[in-house]
Amino acid sequence: MAPNDTGIGASVRRREDYRFLTGQGTYTDDINRPNQTYAWIVRSPHAHATIKSVDTKAAKAAPGVIAVYTGEDFKAINGLPCGWLVHSRDGKPMIEPKHPILAHGKVRHVGDPVAVVIAETKAQARDAAEKIAIDYAALPAAGDMKAALAPGAKPVHDEAPGNLCFDWELGDKAATDAAFSKAARVVKLDLVNNRLVPNAMEPRAAIGEYDRATGEHTLYTTSQNPHVIRLLMGAFVLGLPEHKLRVVAPDVGGGFGSKIYHYAEEAIVTWASKQVGRPIKWTAERSESFMSDAHGRDHVTHAELALDKDGKFLGFKSETLANMGGYLSTFAPCIPTYLHGTLLAGNYATPAIWTNVKAVFTNTVPVDAYRGAGRPEATFILERIIDKAARELKMDPAELRRRNYIKPEQFPYQTPVALVYDTGNYHATLDQVLKLSDAAGYEKRKAESKARGKLRGRGIASYIEACGIAPSNVVGSLGARAGLYEAANVRVNPTGNVTVFTGSHAHGQGHETTFAQVVSTMLGIPMDQVEISHGDTNRVPFGMGTYGSRSIAVGGTAIVKALDKIIAKGKKIAAHLMEAAEADIEFKDGKFTVAGTDKSTPFGAVALAAYVPHKYPLETLEPGLDETAFYDPKNFTFPAGSYVCEVEVDPETGVVEVQSFAAADDFGRLINPMIVEGQVHGGLGQGIGQALLETCVYDKDGQLQTGSYMDYTMPRADDLPSFKVAHSVTACTHNPLGVKGCGEAGAIGAPPTVINAVIDALSEYGVTHLDMPATPHRVWQAIQAAQPAKR
């Protein structure tokens, strides 16, 4: 039986940690293949230019150079595919231009790959790359959406003359307009969701290897979903059959969305390794990551909230411009639509909602999912406009929220924007966070801050997210070009220990521990008898990988379903061993028992009988104890919570310090609370980073101004406080573990919480809104712009 200290609900220390703490992790760049060569990618320094000529002669003659390839070599090869087709409100499909592996004819953002040098060493490849002479003719560039949509703007793609990719809507516009016409008050807000660079600490890397004897390609890559890469690159780009293509995503140093997508470098090393007949390694430098990893967010929104005289929400509408960048990244079109528009009900029973999203091509790096992906954007809009409404109504922001929450007895709750929330208790997380943050002691702390010349502010926000995106047939009807199930294979070995092969992929989440806790509890065997294997398409069943906080809800459920099959078969075997009826066999605490008797046989004995089938019902049952399950969820899961932040602003310098942060989340049942809290902490770090520090800046010519850690402000240890974290539980109703997912919550809930606190601190100056990040410069300017009398 699984001891209580390692079962479901226990904060088991992570089994991954030993290798990471002793330098024994194996990240892609740690792998070296015999006779390996190195690739260096030449990238466009222009945001927008035609390529007049590329002269590679000198580079090819440089020391150590094996090959040089340009866009010409990839002309006949397909581009990187987009995995989601969105239709505009007039029914037309989005404009979907080719995304070439190496740019041909034209470059569309700074960092667009133009050529690749393969050489004996990385230094030689880099030296030779400098000898490639590329003649560019610069074109007018759109560094932001305003420039791209300006009349007469140069199209990023000829297929999209106005730079519009799609024009999408969701909700009932007539009903929403009618709701607004009855409103006692309409609150309006214009806001920007700042562009972010994901910045997983491990830069992307890829190694391509071709085995001439077997015709098999192997790609080692920094991916969150190796099977997705195998499918996209194999079937859609290079035309390689999947049974001759192995993709391995070994230890991966953080993803946050940015390692979901199929990137050009993966196709380059895979294709070129066959050409040169040797393995090729490519590892990004951080500056390359800034200009080649998909970015996140970058929305500009106008929103309006209609309320009645008692502060009840009557309607909500928003119009958003969403930046797609220079090309469509793998899941880009789905982020501002089905992961953003559908979340605009938030935690509230707003009866009428309408939203319009226009997706725009610009001369910037492609934008796609980043931790939260669409949901932080939706939450920021709602929680900021609700806060503004509370301020206009002179009402407690907690009370305004409470008055409008969906009530616990209203679940399942159909929102006006397509989703059905299965369960939740928003009042409970609000009560919990108010207590956790010592709301009662706030005024005293504010007075104490004031005595030190500081402005104290308190912000509150609630959030809901939709995790474990599903079911496949529904998302298919909405434009997804993939299924969104997960797979698991549970292999019981003859001596009763278990290897689980999961399609989920861990890159920091601790699946090797959490999943083992689930298996150990269900089979009643010690955790050290369970091994979790992931990341290698030659070992694990076809899986969709890890993103959108889906691993425990979808991947974990697939494991449970496979375990159910193992237990069902085990009962048949046990019945035969104990000469009892199958219907009388019970499985509990690692033992098969004949109901109502003291006859039992342990799990290990059943496993052995399955592989040494001497006393075994061979005529009706196959030997072996090895089961696979694919699980396609019935619905999203809906984690939710409420956060409170207190900040201090120095009115002399504009510096904002986060004094405290309290988070109360409902993630359904928790498997490993320690790991869950760690996920919340990490999300809060990124969310506070977005609110106060981080922003990706392009100038008007499309030059990336924040291209390194020197000028893109990553949150550091002394920028953040210690967090207070608490949980309440409403179990998910449609998966057997009752789990919801916890990976993105912090990044979704934190930005509006922090900004609401900053606005609260600045309220005496009449400041009603600030765009993120609330840097000292921006805050100081807001104070200076206030009426002198108030300063």
Add this chain to the structure above:
Amino acid sequence: MPTVNLTVNGKAVSANVEARTLLVNLLREQLGLTGTHVGCDTSQCGACVVHVDGKSVKACTLLAVQANGSKVTTIEGLASGDKLHPMQEAFREHHGLQCGFCTPGMVMSAVCLAQNHPNLTEKDVREGLEGNLCRCTGYHNIVQAVLAGAQAMRR
């Protein structure tokens, strides 16, 4: 090509390097010590921190030839056999790591920080780890780990 002689994790090593080779490249590519990571190209992230003659140093910011004659300790050399160093143990106990990529540099910085400050406070730790970026943990558990690890090192 210049030759460098140094002691790495207690073992004398000698290597021929290009003059432009960074210490981190020597460790990772020539000596196979891939526990030391490279997370940036501007000496900001600290994933490459090792100890050079007892001081924590960003190995991406030192030429291999500058380390000639030095004693270098990497993350691979911190534990005694299978027994983790108290700081490593504290990171495990307090869930001070997630993806593990920043961890070697974070632990090596933390060990030096603890050695140089007899009575670390949370503020000391947060300021002392300013040169090490982590994108996963929000630093909360790293700070807890370093405080606990520093205490354990004094025992």
